[in-house]
Amino acid sequence: xxxxxxxxxxxALIYLIPTAYLNYTExxxxxxxxxxxxxxxxxxxxFIWGVASAAHQVxxxxxxxxxxxxxxxxFPDGSPHIARGEKCGIACDHWNRYPEDIKLMQExxxxxxxxSVSWSKIxxxxxxxxxxALLHYVDVCDSLxxxxxxxxxxxxxxxxxxxxxxxxxxxxxxxxQDFVDFSEVVFNALKGRVTYWCTLNEPxxxxxxxxxxxxxxxxxxxxxxxxxxxKNMYLAHVKVYxxxxxxxxGDRAHIGxxxxxxxxxxxxxxxxxxxxxxxxxxxxxxxxxxxTFTKGKYKFSFPTLVDLETDVPNAPYSLDFVGLxxxxxNAMDFSFNLDEALKTRMYPDETPTDMDYTMYPEGFxxxxxxxxxxxxxxxxxxxxxxxxxxxxxxxxIKKYLYAVSKAIxxxxxxxxxxxxxxxxNFEWNLGYDERFGLYEVDFKTQKRTLREGSKEYQRIVKAN
Numbered sequence: 001x002x003x004x005x006x007x008x009x010x011x012a013l014i015y016l017i018p019t020a021y022l023n024y025t026e027x028x029x030x031x032x033x034x035x036x037x038x039x040x041x042x043x044x045x046x047f048i049w050g051v052a053s054a055a056h057q058v059x060x061x062x063x064x065x066x067x068x069x070x071x072x073x074x075f076p077d078g079s080p081h082i083a084r085g086e087k088c089g090i091a092c093d094h095w096n097r098y099p100e101d102i103k104l105m106q107e108x109x110x111x112x113x114x115x116s117v118s119w120s121k122i123x124x125x126x127x128x129x130x131x132x133a134l135l136h137y138v139d140v141c142d143s144l145x146x147x148x149x150x151x152x153x154x155x156x157x158x159x160x161x162x163x164x165x166x167x168x169x170x171x172x173x174x175x176x177q178d179f180v181d182f183s184e185v186v187f188n189a190l191k192g193r194v195t196y197w198c199t200l201n202e203p204x205x206x207x208x209x210x211x212x213x214x215x216x217x218x219x220x221x222x223x224x225x226x227x228x229x230x231k232n233m234y235l236a237h238v239k240v241y242x243x244x245x246x247x248x249x250g251d252r253a254h255i256g257x258x259x260x261x262x263x264x265x266x267x268x269x270x271x272x273x274x275x276x277x278x279x280x281x282x283x284x285x286x287x288x289x290x291x292t293f294t295k296g297k298y299k300f301s302f303p304t305l306v307d308l309e310t311d312v313p314n315a316p317y318s319l320d321f322v323g324l325x326x327x328x329x330n331a332m333d334f335s336f337n338l339d340e341a342l343k344t345r346m347y348p349d350e351t352p353t354d355m356d357y358t359m360y361p362e363g364f365x366x367x368x369x370x371x372x373x374x375x376x377x378x379x380x381x382x383x384x385x386x387x388x389x390x391x392x393x394x395x396x397i398k399k400y401l402y403a404v405s406k407a408i409x410x411x412x413x414x415x416x417x418x419x420x421x422x423x424x425n426f427e428w429n430l431g432y433d434e435r436f437g438l439y440e441v442d443f444k445t446q447k448r449t450l451r452e453g454s455k456e457y458q459r460i461v462k463a464n
Contacts, residue, residue, distance in 0.1 A: 048416025050112030054157040057425040060090035065120035070217040086431035116157035141193040191249040203233035223306040241318040258323035261367035273334035323381035328357035354386035364403035384420035393453030
């Protein structure tokens, strides 16, 4: 079977060879950092500086969402869903310690906090609202505002109630109404306190991990279903946008969706098959988003595996801003073995991080340029590095912020930047080993300590 799939893929790629010549992309760009002054990185006076987190990763106390279930079950071979068999548990205890964590934000000098609300805590059962949980987020927002920090709310950041997962979640278009209803409840509670709203965090990342790789719940490997889920997530964003805009206060709300622009580049630019493979995967991961929100045309395809094309007609009119997450890029090598070809690869001259990707600040500039075709204000909603030893965080911050500064200087409309993340947290299926935090967390004592490398962010924020 695998041999047949490989042959069909090769034939399909050969068929597409003329397209590669017509859509040739420039070689992967690398800047000469020796010629760049990283000690003077200017930003506009009204630029928004912030940090970010997500409810399941920091709050603790989740017992009835899709991730709590995933952490307490295992793969068919008995191996744990989470690295080392870890569970989120109390996480950073941010649910109870948010006043302390707001003081950490003040110490950094940031004026915006992007966080997600927990659907499973607010609606533990379908149609049931936990008023105390909802009021908790009212208190969080009030505390932030009193500290001079603007709350930025994400409505869905990879986690949702188990009752909704059992209904099929985003697999079924009819389930979207449940998400719209939840969003309306949250909006009505927080609208006087929150200006910026993110409907969904990184739909393509969620879909790839949950329906291609099978490493996120529900752990399926079904390309056709993946294409359907991604389409439904884009449609869900549109429906939430349209609903919230009809509510009192909706005209004053800035509503957007968050996209991770992770570029897929050919390992060898001279290799036609590398170019074709990278172009095909890039189209599914990034191109489907751009097409949906510029033309209202959703298209997700991969030779021999999936081909879905449909209209999402109101999508181009459903953005007040776009949230951009950026970390790095992928090098793709067509090895005539699809299992190997689709694995993450790194260019030999790039610096690896603790994750399976490299430091690539040049790609940040590219991502801003690529997403600017939406003609909407851009807010960086996530950017950070996994660096447990803290030996590259300072360099990462300076180089990536230089890329943002350069983009603004060149005319791109970037309004703000949120570092991921405020503190170490539960990194989904990878557990607690990946350390993204500006603040190191001792998970035994819950002590937060500002990392030395993080002081570069503090310095740049206060200088601007």
